[in-house]
Amino acid sequence: MIFRQFIDEDLGCASYLIGDGGEAAVIDPSWETTPYLEFAAAHRLRISRVFETHTHADHLSGRGRIVAATGAEILLPSGAVAAFPHRPLREGDVVAVGNVRIEALATPGHRPEHISLVVTNRSLSDEPIAVLSGDSLLVGDVARPDLATRNEAEIEDAARSLFASVRRFADLPDHVEVWPGHIGGSLCCGSGVSEKPSSTIGYERRANLGLATSDRERFVDDVLTRIPERRPPTADVVVRLNRGPLLGKPAALEALGVDDVQRLLDQGGAIIDGRPVAAFDDASIPGSLCLPLGLSGIGTKAAWLLDRDQPLVVLAATDEQAEQLASRLGAVGLLDVRGRLTGGVEAWKARGRPLARIGRVDAEEATDLVSGGAVLLDVRDSDEHLASPVAGSLQIPWRDLRLRAAEARSSRKGIVVACATGSRTPIAASILTEIGGPPVFRLAEGGIADVGNRLSRRYASDRRQPAAA
Numbered sequence: 001m002i003f004r005q006f007i008d009e010d011l012g013c014a015s016y017l018i019g020d021g022g023e024a025a026v027i028d029p030s031w032e033t034t035p036y037l038e039f040a041a042a043h044r045l046r047i048s049r050v051f052e053t054h055t056h057a058d059h060l061s062g063r064g065r066i067v068a069a070t071g072a073e074i075l076l077p078s079g080a081v082a083a084f085p086h087r088p089l090r091e092g093d094v095v096a097v098g099n100v101r102i103e104a105l106a107t108p109g110h111r112p113e114h115i116s117l118v119v120t121n122r123s124l125s126d127e128p129i130a131v132l133s134g135d136s137l138l139v140g141d142v143a144r145p146d147l148a149t150r151n152e153a154e155i156e157d158a159a160r161s162l163f164a165s166v167r168r169f170a171d172l173p174d175h176v177e178v179w180p181g182h183i184g185g186s187l188c189c190g191s192g193v194s195e196k197p198s199s200t201i202g203y204e205r206r207a208n209l210g211l212a213t214s215d216r217e218r219f220v221d222d223v224l225t226r227i228p229e230r231r232p233p234t235a236d237v238v239v240r241l242n243r244g245p246l247l248g249k250p251a252a253l254e255a256l257g258v259d260d261v262q263r264l265l266d267q268g269g270a271i272i273d274g275r276p277v278a279a280f281d282d283a284s285i286p287g288s289l290c291l292p293l294g295l296s297g298i299g300t301k302a303a304w305l306l307d308r309d310q311p312l313v314v315l316a317a318t319d320e321q322a323e324q325l326a327s328r329l330g331a332v333g334l335l336d337v338r339g340r341l342t343g344g345v346e347a348w349k350a351r352g353r354p355l356a357r358i359g360r361v362d363a364e365e366a367t368d369l370v371s372g373g374a375v376l377l378d379v380r381d382s383d384e385h386l387a388s389p390v391a392g393s394l395q396i397p398w399r400d401l402r403l404r405a406a407e408a409r410s411s412r413k414g415i416v417v418a419c420a421t422g423s424r425t426p427i428a429a430s431i432l433t434e435i436g437g438p439p440v441f442r443l444a445e446g447g448i449a450d451v452g453n454r455l456s457r458r459y460a461s462d463r464r465q466p467a468a469a
């Protein structure tokens with residue numbers, strides 16, 4: 001038996017390939033399917049089946065691309081809505097992959113149709129060795145129950161279903177491995193999910209309150225009070241797309257010239273720039289979004305900021321990276337990528353068009369700028385700002401900045417963009433670049449608290465100085 005976990009670092013999703021006897025099954029595939037196809041080819045496995053534990057709300061399934069490449073059969077929970085041929089799996093249904101037995105276990109809660117898959121390697125034993133728990137039991141926590149409905153009573157019912165589902169895992173022996181559909185950082189999870197990619201029933205029995213408690217109301221209260229405030233931003237459209245019809249591999253990106261790109265921008269389009277942050281700082285197309293391929297979460301960040309019907313153009317250091325960037329956008333349902341800008345910012349510049357520049361500053365330089373009249377823009381989320389406000393800053397969460405950029409441009413002296421650690425400043429600063437606008441700086445070292453402390457000290461020492469005659 002060959003067992004392999006694949007992690008989509010951008011979204012925190014985990015998927016799996018189980019192979020035996022020359023065939024393989026992929027479970028909960030990501031939108032990008034090359035890793036499964038390459039792995040199967042390298043191990044001389046024919047992918048014959050694609051399983052899904054539920055209809056995903058945070059990422060597009062790559063099942064259509066796997067079917068197009070391999071002719072695999074799709075197996076879905078029997079309650080899933082799907083406009084494509086598939087085999088429905090009910091509680092207790094068993095499917096064989098070589099000598100591996102995969103049994104469906106109904107585990108509703110995160111979504112009503114949700115199933116988990118209990119895996120037994122019959123070459124070794126008739127006891128199960130692992131459970132692919134999808135978005136039910138996660139490492140350290142359980143999944144959120146509110147993505148299938150916005151109705152409060154239904155969410156509470158879903159939390160009760162989740163409790164019953166989790167109790168089913170408690171019936172499994174301690175040695176059974178737990179392989180979840182998400183790891184920490186995913187928007188499908190509660191706040192307690194570990195970054196650990198797997199666990200065992202025995203460990204979770206001790207460490208996971210969701211599995212440890214047999215008090216249903218306590219479980220439900222805990223789950224409901226910890227529901228994250230934010231839903232995956234494209235959840236509704238992603239669920240609709242995942243219900244079908246099947247999506248194949250997108251065509252290779254079209255090479256677009258400067259005039260083509262300008263036309264798309266005039267039609268309300270947006271440029272997504274996946275180059276490294278420093279390259280973006282030094283020269284970028286004004287108004288383009290900085291989403292460097294080297295950082296995680298860029299698909300979700302794009303989904304927060306872009307409209308579903310907005311035509312997109314990607315820009316990256318190489319054509320291959322442009323394709324990767326388009327794939328990250330497609331994974332969250334942003335499929336209207338019209339092409340890549342050939343020649344990048346150099347081509348833009350060669351046509352005499354202006355480029356934007358973002359200044360990189362440390363906390364001391366940022367303090368000098370703000371003391372001299374620049375706006376200190378706090379792009380942290382509101383809860384972070386409330387927990388540790390910085391006097392004298394303007395607070396606009398990065399997610400709202402596209403709508404509220406004019407407020408930040410209130411001083412011609414410039415804008416200093418800052419967050420807690422610097423991870424959100426590249427995208428926020430990029431939103432503020434415009435032709436003829438105030439200069440934009442981003443705090444590239446340290447966090448906004450460092451600037452706030454320096455400003456307070458300066459203000460206190462200024463007050464101690466006698467007024468000039």
Ligand SMILES: [Fe+2]
Nearest residue numbers: 056057135188
């Ligand atoms: Fe999910």
